[in-house]
Amino acid sequence: GAGVSQTPSNKVTEKGKYVELRCDPISGHTALYWYRQSLGQGPEFLIYFQGTGAADDSGLPNDRFFAVRPEGSVSTLKIQRTERGDSAVYLCASSLGGAKVGELFFGEGSRLTVL
Amino acid sequence: AQTVTQSQPEMSVQEAETVTLSCTYDTSESDYYLFWYKQPPSRQMILVIRQEAYKQQNATENRFSVNFQKAAKSFSLKISDSQLGDAAMYFCAYRSFTGANSKLTFGKGITLSVRP
Numbered sequence: 001g002a003g004v005s006q007t008p009s010n011k012v013t014e015k016g017k018y019v020e021l022r023c024d025p026i027s028g029h030t031a032l033y034w035y036r037q038s039l040g041q042g043p044e045f046l047i048y049f050q051g052t053g054a055a056d057d058s059g060l061p062n063d064r065f066f067a068v069r070p071e072g073s074v075s076t077l078k079i080q081r082t083e084r085g086d087s088a089v090y091l092c093a094s095s096l097g098g099a100k101v102g103e104l105f106f107g108e109g110s111r112l113t114v115l
Numbered sequence: 116a117q118t119v120t121q122s123q124p125e126m127s128v129q130e131a132e133t134v135t136l137s138c139t140y141d142t143s144e145s146d147y148y149l150f151w152y153k154q155p156p157s158r159q160m161i162l163v164i165r166q167e168a169y170k171q172q173n174a175t176e177n178r179f180s181v182n183f184q185k186a187a188k189s190f191s192l193k194i195s196d197s198q199l200g201d202a203a204m205y206f207c208a209y210r211s212f213t214g215a216n217s218k219l220t221f222g223k224g225i226t227l228s229v230r231p
Contacts, residue, residue: 033218042119042206042221043160056218089158093219103150104219106160 002026004107006092012113013082021077021110025094032075033104034067035091043091049075082114117142117209121222128197129230135182136192136225138207148210149183150219151192155203163205166190168212194227202229 005024013019025032030051035043045059049069060066064082069075079086089111093104118141128134140149151163166174166183173181178198182191194201207222 040224042121042223043219045218045220048218059218091158091160093160103162103165104160106152109158111158 004092004094004105006090006107006110008110009108010111010113012115014115015082015084017082017114019079019082019112021079021090021112023075023077023092023094023107025073025075025092026105029094029096029105030072031095032069033093033095034075034077035093037089037091037109039088046077046090079112082112084114087112087114117144117147117211117220119207119209119220119222121207121225123225124223125226125228127228127230128194128201130197130199132197133193133195134197134227136194136205136207136227138190138192138222140188140190140207140209142188142209142211144211146212148212149181149190150208150210151179151181151190152206152208152221153201153203154206154224160206164192197229199229199231202227 007022033048034046037043047057047067051072064080066078089109091109093106095104120139147168149166152160153163154160164174164176164179178195180193204224204226206224208219210219211217
């Protein structure tokens with residue numbers, strides 16, 4: 001597709017369950033980012049990938065959160081033992097590789113609700 | 116660490132009028148990008164305008180323009196001839212030049228409503 005695609009659009013789960021959120025970036029974009037956005041707040045950085053490797057994972061809140069990008073394209077954000085506080089919209093973005101490239105292109109996000 | 120502050124949680128403007136959204140930031144770097152993103156109810160962040168810190172000239176995109184004051188670390192967005200479709204959340208964001216593809220740091224956002 002032409003844009004960043006995220007699935008599922010909405011996910012409702014129970015406390016303690018495991019969830020996976022998927023991001024399919026724009027073709028050719030080597031950088032991929034995950035953000036978390038709570039209601040009424042700005043997006044908070046979680047992790048970014050350059051190719052297959054996590055170049056900066058400083059925003060992951062704890063070891064229940066993990067992300068992979070095994071082939072340098074699609075990425076999966078994995079959350080173990082979900083808690084009610086994990087409820088948020090999870091945004092994915094991609095951009096071209098290389099230095100001094102400014103724009104990130106965002107998907108529509110995956111809304112996670114933990115009951 | 117860089118921080119971005121948007122102190123106005125909400126603003127309202129009459130259709131066809133002009134509105135200015137404020138943003139300040141804190142950084143020790145001399146070279147960086149600044150952005151304004153729009154987020155409608157569909158949730159998708161849409162880039163409105165960008166400014167490179169080394170450029171003294173303020174960026175302009177059609178009805179959207181910025182007032183970039185580097186010394187004051189201020190980056191406001193002016194929307195002229197406001198339209199109903201401009202109603203959305205607007206986020207100011209900072210991105211470092213240091214290292215390729217470093218993260219965007221966002222402010223808390225401002226909700227803009229447009230009165231017909």
